[in-house]
Amino acid sequence: MANADRKTLNLVIQYLKLRNAHKYGYLKYYYFKRIIWYITGERNPLNIRAIFQRLLDDGIIHKRQLYRGSKKIGLRYYFNPYEENELFQHI
Numbered sequence: 001m002a003n004a005d006r007k008t009l010n011l012v013i014q015y016l017k018l019r020n021a022h023k024y025g026y027l028k029y030y031y032f033k034r035i036i037w038y039i040t041g042e043r044n045p046l047n048i049r050a051i052f053q054r055l056l057d058d059g060i061i062h063k064r065q066l067y068r069g070s071k072k073i074g075l076r077y078y079f080n081p082y083e084e085n086e087l088f089q090h091i
Contacts (some may be wrong), residue, residue: 003047004054008040012051013060015039016079026064026076 016022016035024031029052036048055061062078 004050008051009054009058009060012036012039012055013081017081021079022082024079026078029075029077032061032077032079 012035019035021027021035032052032055033045033048036042036051040048040051042048042051052061056063056077060079060081062080064076064078065072066074066076
């Protein structure tokens with residue numbers, strides 16, 4: 001299927017909405033990578049990352065840095081396609 005065009009992004013967003021991914025909280029990139037891989041059939045990790053990056057740039061997925069004390073331990077991502085006040089109606 002391929003690149004990060006609007007049709008592919010909408011497909012990924014609709015699938016994540018169907019799975020209620022906004023209820024899962026903050027997840028690792030690996031989860032989103034596997035979902036995008038499954039939906040699009042894309043096997044090239046650079047194209048999968050491009051799709052994910054477009055979702056991040058569009059504000060559909062939010063990034064959060066995790067810390068243990070003052071040490072960085074990883075990144076987690078949160079899927080939120082809804083407006084903030086609209087999100088609480090779906091949870």
